[in-house]
Amino acid sequence: MAGKTLYDKLWDSHIVRQQDDGTVLLYIDRHLVHEVTSPQAFEGLAIAGRKPWRTSSMLAVADHNVPTTAREAGISDPVSRLQVDTLDNNCDSHGIVEFKMNDARQGIVHVIGPEQGATLPGMTVVCGDSHTSTHGAFGALAFGIGTSEVEHVMATQCLLQKKSRNMLVRVNGEVSPGTTAKDLVLAIIGKIGTAGGNGCTIEFGGDAIRALSMEGRMSVCNMSIEAGARAGLVAVDETTIEYFKGRPFAPSKEQWEQAAAYWRTLRSDDDAVFDSVVELDAASIAPQVTWGTSPEMVTSVKGAVPDPATADTEVRKEGMERALEYMDLKPNTPITDIKLDRVFIGSCTNSRIEDLRAAAAMVSNRQVADNVKQALVVPGSGLVKKQAEEEGLDQVFRNAGFEWREPGCSMCLAMNADRLAPGERCASTSNRNFEGRQGQGGRTHLVSPAMAAAAAVAGHFVDIRDLEVRL
Amino acid sequence: MKSFTVLDGLVAPMDRANVDTDAIIPKQFLKSIKRSGFGVNLFDSWRYLDPGEPGQAIDSRQPNPEFILNQPRYAGAQILLARENFGCGSSREHAVWALDDYGFRSVISSSFADIFFNNSFKSGLLPVVLSKDIVARLIAACEQNEGYRLTIDLAKQVVITPDNEQITFEVDEFRKHCLLEGLDDIGLTLAHADEIRHYEERRRSEVPWQFN
Ligand code: SF4
Numbered sequence: 001m002a003g004k005t006l007y008d009k010l011w012d013s014h015i016v017r018q019q020d021d022g023t024v025l026l027y028i029d030r031h032l033v034h035e036v037t038s039p040q041a042f043e044g045l046a047i048a049g050r051k052p053w054r055t056s057s058m059l060a061v062a063d064h065n066v067p068t069t070a071r072e073a074g075i076s077d078p079v080s081r082l083q084v085d086t087l088d089n090n091c092d093s094h095g096i097v098e099f100k101m102n103d104a105r106q107g108i109v110h111v112i113g114p115e116q117g118a119t120l121p122g123m124t125v126v127c128g129d130s131h132t133s134t135h136g137a138f139g140a141l142a143f144g145i146g147t148s149e150v151e152h153v154m155a156t157q158c159l160l161q162k163k164s165r166n167m168l169v170r171v172n173g174e175v176s177p178g179t180t181a182k183d184l185v186l187a188i189i190g191k192i193g194t195a196g197g198n199g200c201t202i203e204f205g206g207d208a209i210r211a212l213s214m215e216g217r218m219s220v221c222n223m224s225i226e227a228g229a230r231a232g233l234v235a236v237d238e239t240t241i242e243y244f245k246g247r248p249f250a251p252s253k254e255q256w257e258q259a260a261a262y263w264r265t266l267r268s269d270d271d272a273v274f275d276s277v278v279e280l281d282a283a284s285i286a287p288q289v290t291w292g293t294s295p296e297m298v299t300s301v302k303g304a305v306p307d308p309a310t311a312d313t314e315v316r317k318e319g320m321e322r323a324l325e326y327m328d329l330k331p332n333t334p335i336t337d338i339k340l341d342r343v344f345i346g347s348c349t350n351s352r353i354e355d356l357r358a359a360a361a362m363v364s365n366r367q368v369a370d371n372v373k374q375a376l377v378v379p380g381s382g383l384v385k386k387q388a389e390e391e392g393l394d395q396v397f398r399n400a401g402f403e404w405r406e407p408g409c410s411m412c413l414a415m416n417a418d419r420l421a422p423g424e425r426c427a428s429t430s431n432r433n434f435e436g437r438q439g440q441g442g443r444t445h446l447v448s449p450a451m452a453a454a455a456a457v458a459g460h461f462v463d464i465r466d467l468e469v470r471l
Numbered sequence: 472m473k474s475f476t477v478l479d480g481l482v483a484p485m486d487r488a489n490v491d492t493d494a495i496i497p498k499q500f501l502k503s504i505k506r507s508g509f510g511v512n513l514f515d516s517w518r519y520l521d522p523g524e525p526g527q528a529i530d531s532r533q534p535n536p537e538f539i540l541n542q543p544r545y546a547g548a549q550i551l552l553a554r555e556n557f558g559c560g561s562s563r564e565h566a567v568w569a570l571d572d573y574g575f576r577s578v579i580s581s582s583f584a585d586i587f588f589n590n591s592f593k594s595g596l597l598p599v600v601l602s603k604d605i606v607a608r609l610i611a612a613c614e615q616n617e618g619y620r621l622t623i624d625l626a627k628q629v630v631i632t633p634d635n636e637q638i639t640f641e642v643d644e645f646r647k648h649c650l651l652e653g654l655d656d657i658g659l660t661l662a663h664a665d666e667i668r669h670y671e672e673r674r675r676s677e678v679p680w681q682f683n
Contacts, residue, residue, distance in 0.1 A: 016670045017663055021644045025660060027670055029681050037563065039504035048657070053667075056682065065502065079502040079525055086504050123681060130562040130586060144586055146564035147506075148593035156660040158667055162643065194489060195556040195582060228559070230585045251680035259680050294489055315488055315554060322487075413561075415498050422522075434493045434560060440522050 003269025005166045006233050007201045010141035010266070014124050016158055026161045028153050029123040030140075033060040033096070034109045035087040036415075037128030041151035042090040052094050053157040059118045059249075060091045060098040063108045064415045068378050068405035071101055080416065107381020107407040110134040110348035114218065115381055117247025121236045121263040126153055131348050131431065133224040137217035138243070139236035139266040141201075144225065164199055164230065165275040168268075170206035173282040178465035180358065181216030182350060182429070182448035184208060184280075185223040186288035190298040192278055197229030200276070203268060204234050208282035214243045215354040222349045223431050226295040235267035289335050289461055290433050290446040292323035297433070299335065301451065301463045307331035326435055327443050328423070336461050338445065341424040343368075343375040343456040344438070345402075345449055347412035350429035351380030355449040356388050359429075360396040362453035362464065368401035369459030375402045376418065378410040400457070414439045427455040473595030474653030478576050479622045480549030483539055484613040490553050491560035492587060496569040500525055509565055510572030514540065540573075544617050551578045552609055557598075558587025567594045577623055579630070581606045592646050595653070597625060599640050625651060 004012070016025040038060075045052070052058065065080035075081040084101065091098035099106045105116065110131050113119040119135040125142035126132060128150040135142035149159055169188055189196070202224050209220065217234045224232025234240075241260050244250040251259040286300035297320070299306065308324065308331065311317035324331065329338070345351070345359050356379065368375045377397050379385035385407055388394055394404045411418040412430040420426055420442025429452050430437075433444040447455065454464045500512045502525060515523040518540060520533040534541045540548070551570065557580040558566060567590045570578065577597040591598045601609070612632070613619040622631040625647060630638040649656060660667075675682050 017666050019645060023643070023645045025663060025667070027667070027674070036501050040506045040564075043504075043506075050657070054671075077502075083502050083504055120681065122678065128562060128564075130560065132562075144562040146562055146567070146586060146590035146593065148564060148590065152657050152660065155657045156664075156667065157671070158660055160645075160656055160660065194559060195584075198556070198582060198585065228556070228584065249683070251683070255680045259678075262678065319488055413493075413498050415501065432491075432493070432560060434491045436497060436516050437493055440497070440516055 002273045003271040005268040005272040005274060006139065006203055006235055006266060007141065007166055008272070010122065010124070011163055013122070014141070022162055024161050024163065025158045026124060027158055028126050029057060030113070030118060030125040031058045031153050032109050032113050032118070032125065032127035032132070033058055033150070034064060034127070034129060035062040035083045036064045037147050038090070038150055039083065039086045040147050041128070041154060044151040045154055050155045052096070052154045055094055055096050057157065058096045059113065059116070060087060060096050061106055061109050061112055062087050062101055064409045064413065066101050066408040067416055068408050068410045068418060071406055104382040104386065107384065108348045108351065108409055110222065111351060111380030111384065114138060114214070115247070115383060117244050117250030120244065120250065121240060121266050126159065130225045131222050133230065133232045134218050134222040134348055136221040136224065136232040137214060137234050138240055139233065139263065141231060141233070143231040164201045167197060167200035167202045167229065168274040168277045169202050169204050169280070170277065171204070171208035171280045171282050172206045173208060174211065175208050175282045175285065178287055178450070179285050180448040180450060181212050181219040183285055183288045184282070185220045186290065186295065186298045186446065187285045188280060189223065189227045189295045190288070191280065192227055194226060194294050194296045195228040197224060197227040200229050201231040201233060202227065202229045204232060209234060210237065213354060214239060215352045218352070219349050223295065226431055236263045287448060287451050287464060289451065291327065291329060291335065292320065293326055293433055293435050294323070295431070295433060295446060297323055298446070301335050301461055303335055305329045305331055305333045305335070336463065339371055339425070339460045340427050340455055341371070341373050342420060342426040343372055343452050344411040344426055344428040344430065345376065345452050346378030346380070346410050347430035348380065349431045350449045351378060351384065353384050353387050355429065356384070356393050359449040359453035360393045362450050363400040363402065363457055364396050366400055366457045368456045371459045372456055375456040376405060376411060377402050378405045379407050381407050402456070411438050413437060427452045427461065472593065472649070472653050472655055475576065475595050475597050475625055475650045477622065477624045478549060479620060480576060481545065481547055482550045482552055482613050482619050482621050483545040483548035484610040485539055485551060485553040486610055488554035489556045489559055492558055492563050492566040493560055495558070495566040496563065497523065499523065501563060501565055506568055507572055509569035510574070513569040513573045514538070547574065549574055549576045550621055550623070551575050552606065552613060553578065553580045554606065555581045555603065557583050559584035562586045564590045564593070567591050567596050571596050579606065579609065592650060595650065597623065597650065599623060599630060601630065601638060601640060605638060
């Protein structure tokens with residue numbers, strides 16, 4: 001019999017029971033909760049007279065709606081405030097651990113889960129948020145769920161699931177300097193398309209993935225959902241294990257060796273068979289920039305906006321035309337000719353310390369270009385912010401003309417006050433370039449933190465490999 | 472949960488691929504802590520010319536006459552027809568609630584994003600997967616014939632066209648059962664509470680640090 005993939009192992013170890021048709025009752029170890037997708041679930045529980053099954057599995061934080069400017073005065077938008085208050089009240093009344101808005105540990109749910117060691121290898125991790133796929137970087141089976149499922153997990157600690165197919169994306173070789181984890185994942189999406197991973201759990205492997213730090217692996221797994229896969233995975237290795245040492249929710253000294261030994265088994269067997277395999281050559285991947293309104297509409301910074309006339313199908317051609325119209329771009333425009341109005345460095349894709357370091361290296365002793373109205377840095381958590389300040393990165397950014405903010409989702413989805421005005425163009429380190437994502441009528445180009453920072457200084461996209469400053 | 476058995480409904484064609492959940496219900500409306508009331512903001516930024524904010528009076532809005540659902544011939548549509556990868560993007564179940572609140576009972580597409588697909592069943596909205604060719608054909612037929620209706624019979628797993636063509640579709644047995652009966656799956660799961668406790672006990676001894 002063929003060996004098991006990492007996904008097979010994680011799946012099998014969480015089966016509570018299996019129905020004849022293959023539907024499985026899957027046990028959930030960690031349930032992360034935020035303010036947007038939980039109020040209706042708590043309400044559903046209350047209406048049915050049910051209680052959370054195991055509150056110790058839950059960790060809550062408000063991130064989507066919170067202001068990223070001074071917080072002493074609270075949230076001024078009454079609708080946002082009500083949503084955050086509702087989360088606070090629900091957590092207080094059920095005894096659920098929550099990092100409240102003014103807690104130093106508050107931040108984006110997908111940043112704080114790993115940071116606290118609340119996400120661990122071998123766990124099943126869910127959250128009412130599609131980017132839960134981020135946590136797969138640690139060899140955990142992690143996926144986003146809807147609010148009804150949030151309620152289901154609260155009430156039963158389980159989910160009704162059918163198994164996905166196994167897909168392997170292998171990135172061979174070594175990346176060239178200037179190419180980051182974000183560029184790898186954008187290139188992968190460009191290759192397989194936004195529906196390429198539908199119905200699959202993608203395991204990312206190959207030398208280029210193995211060489212990534214945990215931050216980089218998180219950026220890759222984060223965007224699995226943009227490739228249509230609900231979950232992404234990276235096998236556990238010593239980089240993974242090292243990451244958890246001393247984290248508050250990680251195993252204690254007594255349990256550490258036992259845990260680490262178990263974690264080392266969390267990799268696909270050498271003879272495991274995948275339903276599909278995609279291979280990429282790392283050395284051929286240049287820094288990436290999206291030009292359209294879907295993450296698959298992406299090209300190299302050396303490239304140009306494509307011409308819809310070259311599309312292979314009619315549906316694709318219409319999609320491209322619509323995207324170019326929305327983005328106000330002409331076919332064949334060199335990417336480096338695209339001028340920017342705003343720059344956003346943040347989001348659960350790229351707001352960790354390593355991202356901020358990479359961005360800071362690009363702006364040190366430089367100034368944000370005159371045509372850029374605003375350049376924002378929004379750290380992923382209060383602890384990331386603190387660390388960055390200890391390293392003096394906040395000063396580097398401020399001196400260059402960036403705004404240095406409090407942690408949260410911010411302009412990634414513009415649910416708080418940080419947003420693009422209609423027609424404005426933004427270089428963003430976030431994960432979605434959908435129409436209106438960063439504000440109605442706003443135009444988003446997805447890039448890595450270093451590319452965003454360099455673009456802020458130049459006022460337009462530049463190939464960071466051409467600059468003197470190197471990562 | 473609402474049950475779904477047989478639906479005979481007016482069809483609205485949305486000739487687009489990759490309709491994402493941000494488009495279905497833009498984020499500013501996710502601030503609501505309720506499950507209902509999202510229908511007026513379904514496809515808000517395509518449907519209205521003025522920018523939408525929560526709590527606006529509907530008669531103060533400027534409908535975009537170009538948008539498909541604003542065309543009188545599609546008023547009261549219950550079946551939405553769209554190209555591949557419908558419902559991609561965020562996990563917001565508000566997208567399903569908005570479609571449901573507007574009056575849709577089913578979406579037909581050649582493929583759906585995973586989380587949207589799951590969420591649909593939880594609110595009694597039936598996602599039907601048909602081949603790309605058939606979807607293209609239905610979109611054309613719908614655009615050409617005013618008042619175009621389809622019948623969807625879940626028990627028999629068929630979509631029936633006005634010329635009585637019967638197109639079969641796949642649906643997961645268990646989901647079909649839940650939808651036909653309108654079952655609450657939390658209740659179903661809790662019937663196995665002992666098995667869940669049993670699993671928990673075993674895991675607690677194997678991987679105790681996960682229960683700290
Ligand atoms: S940062 Fe953006 S993608 Fe990540 S959880 Fe927040 S809104 Fe979602």
